Amino acid sequence: MEKPPRCKFTVFFFIIISLSLGLISFVLxxxxxxxxxxxxxxxxxxxxxxxxxSKAFGLGIAALVxxxxxxxxGNSILLKYSCWRRKNKPHFKVPAIAKILVLISWVSFGFAAILLIAATSMNRKQPYRVGWLKGECYxxxxxxxxxxxxxxxxxVCSVNGSAFSTLKSSQANQHQHTKRHKQMG
Structure with a gap:
């Protein structure tokens, strides 16, 4: 059962949306x-x-969102496409590079989120006697x-690279599968 071109377009569309949101976050x-x-x-x-x-507070919130x-x-499209492939092709395996890229994306996501949350909260108003932490300004x-x-x-590049490598890997598997079919018949 081959995936219709419309579904592949949807995958690419969501990859582009994810990359665009990542670029917006970068600029913010x-x-x-x-x-x-x-x-x-x-x-x-x-x-x-x-x-x-400061204005960095609002910009930081927008960057976080x-x-x-x-x-x-990015992760939703990767998960949905991988589950679809496993359902229709039981022998399908997620490439090792895709797994490594997902791990990199989650580790960097954690660090970036912590940095952004802390820095953004420090740019909020720090009044007298309140400060940011224990009455001190930071x-x-x-x-x-x-x-x-x-x-x-x-x-963003890691998670979308993982989705893209999974997509390309499944296309390569399809081409190998059809070549084997032609040799047998």
Whole structure:
């Protein structure tokens, strides 16, 4: 049973959507790096500190949302296509490279999500006596958002590369299967 071309188009469509969301998240991370609070924004009255909210907070939230959606869509399409292949072709196996890429995507996803969540929450308003943690104000270190932007790209490219390699692997298996058929008959 061969997969109709419409379903392959759907797989490619969702891969493109996932890549687009990942690129949007990357750009938002870079913008958040530019708009994050700097030392000159910190106000100190001798005992207490105050940091105003920055635009990096909203940009970080938007980056997180698009990043989560990219990861969910990429993994969903990979899972759905792999399950469909196993259902219709019991001998189908997910390629080893696809498994490695999925592992890389989840590890980098975890690190990027932690960096983005922490950095974004630090760019929220930190009033006197409240601060970010135990009444103290914290600034996001330079390069934190850039590092998370790189991890976003690694994550999205890994999960979509895994889906693409699974798709290509199944096409190669189909061609080998039809060649064997022709030799027998």
């Amino acid at each position: 991370c870079i913008a958040a790096e530019i708009k994050r609070n700097k030392e000159e924004d910190l106000r100190w009255n001798g005992k207490l500190c105050y940091l105003p909210s 698009s990043f989560f959606l990219a990861q969910i869509i 600034l996001v270190k330079g390069g934190t958002y850039v590092g998370s932007a790189i991890l976003v790209l690694v994550t």
